Structure formats: structure tokens, C-alpha cells
Amino acid sequence: MTDRKVSLSLVRDVEGSFDDARDEDLVFACLRQQAGAQAALWDRYYPIVRRVVCRASGPGREVEDAIQEIFIRLFRKLPGLRDPSSLRAFVISITVRVIKSEQRARWIRRWLGLSPDGETPDCAGDPVDLEAREALARFYAILDRLAPRHRTAFVLRHVEGLELTEVAAALDISLATIKRWLPRIARRVFSQAESDPLLAPYLARGIPVRELEVT
């Protein structure tokens, strides 16, 4: 309780635009139900939430419902955030929880045979290379075979590029555990990708990925 008082005493009232407001000021403004604060928080975190959800879910998934669920939980739990400066980690952890529950539901539907993947494919985005689309679908089919926690860990680390500490915090596991998990998961993904002729060319390009990353 004392901690919370201290942290709240440090925040500033935000006048006008929230564009340059610190996370803690934004949280405070939301708690005070200041006009435009929720919209500003949405604008700040919607891109990362959408990106993580899309990348964790895979291509062709409907993500808007999941995003809404994440923000509903976020705004509901905001008053309980002990350290408003850690808003980013808070958002990611809620995002991961929603993703995991969605993936678990998909797993269950798939195992029960209700549908091949539990979802109806969503409208595709940009018209990218068809081979790349197919490769992406196959890559995510491999990830679909992982347990939801392992899949999420892999995506957060290797696709989203989060730090190990961030991944561990988001999954609520220790740093040592995530260090043990990731190489094992990667080996499993690699061995399955290696046996797929369409994916194999993506495995050994020998090119630093940072140089080739495209939108």
C-alpha cells in the first residue's frame, strides 16, 4: 500500500495531449478517468498488442476479438497495477494470458476434431509471395503442434524479439526455465522444418536476418 502511495505521488497531471506522457502518468490519468486517457493508452499499446497477437496466432486468424479481450482485462486490472512504470510488461503479460487461453481452446477444439484448426481463416493482408504465404502457413502448422506455453515462448523470443527476462515475466516462469526451454523448442521446430521441402530453403540462407527483414 505504501509503495502505491509513493508511486502515485510521483506522477504528473497531464494537460492536453498524452502523446509525450510517461506510462505512469498515463496510468494515473486513466485511473482518474481523464478524458482521452484510455484512447491514448490504446493508441500507445494497440500496435504491440496487435503485433504480438498476430504473430503468436499465426496467419489468417481473427485477432480483433482477442485484442478487445486484452484491453478489457487491461482497463479492468489497471487499478491493481502496483508499479505504473512497468505498464509495458503488464500489457504483455495480459496479452500472453489471453493468447494462451485462445491457443488452449484451439488445441482442445482440434483434439476433439471440431475443426481442423479451430478457426475460420481471416482475410489475408497484403498480396505477398504465394510461396512465402505457404511457407508461413506450414511454419505455423509446426508451431501449432507445440504446447501453448512453448509456442508462446518461442514466438515472443524469436519472432517478437523480446528479451529473455521479458519472456520469462510474461509467462510467469523463471529465467532459468526459459533458458532451458528455448533451445529445446527450437530444436524441435528445426527438426520438423528441416523435413519440409518448402521450409528447408528458409533454414540455411546464411544471411544475417537483420539485413533482410522486410515488412
Add this chain to the structure above:
Amino acid sequence: MNDGDHQPSQLQGDDPEAQLAGLTALARECLPPAQEARASADAFARFRLATGERVESRRRARATWAVSTGTLALAAVGALLLPFLRRPAPVALSLSVEGGALAEGGYVRAAAADGEPRLRFSDGTEVTLSRASRVRVAETDEHGARVLLEEGRARAQVVPRARSRWVFDAGPCRVRVTGTRFDMHWSAARQVLEVALYHGSVTVEGPPAVTGVSMRAGQRLVMDVRGGAVRFGEIEAGEEAGEKSGGKVGNGGNAEWQGTTAAPAPAPTLTPTDRVGEGAAEPVEEPAGDGPTTHSPGRRTMGGKSVEGWPARVLAGEFRGVIREARRRGIDDVLRRESAVNLMALADAARYAGGARLAARALTQVRGRFPDSSSAHRAAFLLGRLAEDRDDDLAKALDWYRIYLADSDSDPGSDAFRAEALGRQMTATLRLHGVARAQPLANAYLRRYPRGAYAKAARTIVSP
């Protein structure tokens, strides 16, 4: 290096984590799909609606009325009611059937007299059906409708509206539409969907392309569910006009893709850009003895439509048949004598069937024999792709991309691959010569395609 410094997805020896770099980069490249700039604001508006935020603000406004002046109260009421006054309650589109009737289950029944049933929706959208088509209107709402084409052919002219949502299902395939004009044909027996897009854009989904493929105006798509293939071709000039003059979508006698014109269908000028699993694993460089015995490419059918010529046969998926015929006649002879269109079709067939060497020979021949043609222009780009993707010969690929782009500069009307050529030129230059040489290309790309598929890579190159 501690873990905090570790760069994920960075190639490092035989480390599986590092060797997955290409795939994880692909995921970053493709996901999430590009979005409009206002998407965040729109999504927030939907969120507020969904969570009853409007109800909350209305409640707070009511509390304010109790202590505010009459003027403020009126203003608050006005502000509160304005959105509702402006936007009427959503009403599902209504539907009438001309030349037929809507039967139980939403099935469209053609009238006894001649003529084709036409669905007229209240937003102006029209769907014309061939008489033998089996179509059901599964649902309608204020944004559009879901139409099930169980068999036969339909021509749709969807009126573009904000937030419209039109879906045409055909077997396991789905065509998503906003505002556009297109023909579609579904053969349940052959499990083949064909879409000819005249205007606008659509996304087609199906088992061979579960994440969907986008079509642009002027393209024809054939999705072979059983064969697991998606192929693109171009609509012949005047094809739509010809059919429109007939005012019909087909006689529909056997529910196949049949035009109303009596003349045999033109051989489409094939412009395939990509493929999805047409059995490319088996190489075809070695000669094959069996094949059609006719000299001239025989008459074939595509969706029941009689077609001739290699381009049409390639579009119909007969890659190996075309290659076999070329080998039977003698490749050298074919390369010397055939037209540019047929050589391009042979190159496409070879590319699709995994015969890169034959494809390169055909494309080179087109460049040599028809140097000023649009086929030669396209051949330059495809030769670049072959050099890059199949031979990993970046220097050669760069030469071809330069030639293609130079041709595009002199003929801006035929630069269908310009964006991809620029992007590929940029990344190949980066790999071959480094960042400094790639930067001018990245700047050029960004100036022209700021939201293109290679835009992020270009920005990274510009500001490493």
C-alpha cells in the same frame, strides 16, 4: 555474450535457434498484415462500442444534467442523441430475385421462362446466375451477404460501401469482396474454382491457399482444390465486354464455365507470378516419351470451356503435357519457331514443374527473338528471379533486374513487376555489395512504394 545481448533469430553456426532465422524473419515480414493508418482509432471505436463505453458516458452525462443549467442539459442531450440521429438502426439488406424466386433455405430457383435469375440487393449489388447454377443466399445483414455457389456460375457486381462485407462461398473456397465486378465458376465435381476479376480486388481462400490470395483487376485465377494448386492468368482484352454484350453469364447447360459467345474461348495470355504446390518436386529436365500425338497444341477444356494453345493449357494445369509436347517436337526446334506467347507459356510450364533450365532457355530465347516485346520485358524479370532463387547467382540476378527496370522506364505501362523488381534489386545488392550500395536503391524504393512489401527492409537499410 550474455543473454540480454543475444540477438534472436541471428544466424550462428549450427545452432537450431539461429538456423530458424529465415522462418522467424518470414513471420515478422508477413505478420501482422499491413493496416490502414486509422486502424487503431477505428479499433478503439469498436472497442468502446463493444464494452458499453457509450452507455457509461451517457450515464455520466445524465448525472451532469442534474446540476447543470438547462442550456447545458440541452447541449448534452443533443450531443448524446446526435450519433443515434445520424445513424439509423442497422437494417439487413433486402433482396429481390428477377427471373426467379427465392425458395426455402435461401435457394434461388430460376423461372420457367428463358432468362437468367438475377439477385438484386437493396444496396444496388447484383448477382446474375446461369440457369443451371445452384445458389443459396445463406445470410444477409446490413453490411452485405453470404452467397453459396454450390454449382455453376455467377457474375457479381458489388457496390462498394464503407464496411461492406460480401462473401461468396464455393465448396471449400471463399471469395471475399468489398466492391468489385467479377465472374466466378465452381465445379463441385472437379473441385475447381475459377474467378475472373474485372474491377476492384478480391481475396480468394481455399485449401490450396488457406491464408488467401489477393487478385487484382484483369486477372483470372484457377484454384484447383483437388490438385492443391492456384494459378493466375490474365483476362483477354474485351473478354468482359464480349460477355456483357450478351448480357448473360452462360447457358449453364452443364453448369460449366461456358461463355455465351459461340466462338471458342481465347487462349489467355498467361502471366503467372507464383504458385502453390503444383507438384513441383519432380524435375522435368529429362525427356519424356509419352504425350499428346498432335503437333499443334490440342483442344483442351478449362472449366468446360474449350481452349487451345499452350498458354491456356498451362492455365489449366497441364504443365507436363506442354513440356512433353515440346520435347516430342524437339526443344531446339520449338525454341527457334514458336511464338513469344507460346515460349512464355513453355517457360511458365517449366518453372511450375521444376524445370528451371528449360525455363531459362525459353525466356532467353524470347529475349533474343522478340527483343522489343512485352514478353521479352517480362522474361527479363523472370530470368532474374530464376538466377536469384534457383541458382543463387546474385550478380546475374542483379543484371536482369537492371534490364527489366530499364525497360520499365521506357515502357511505364508494362511494369507489373516493378515493385518486386526494385525490392529484389535492393536486397540482392545488400547481400552482394553491402549497405552503402543498397541505400540509394532503398531510397528509390521508399519514394515510390512507401507502404510496399519491402518498405521495412528499405527503412532498415536507409537507417541501419
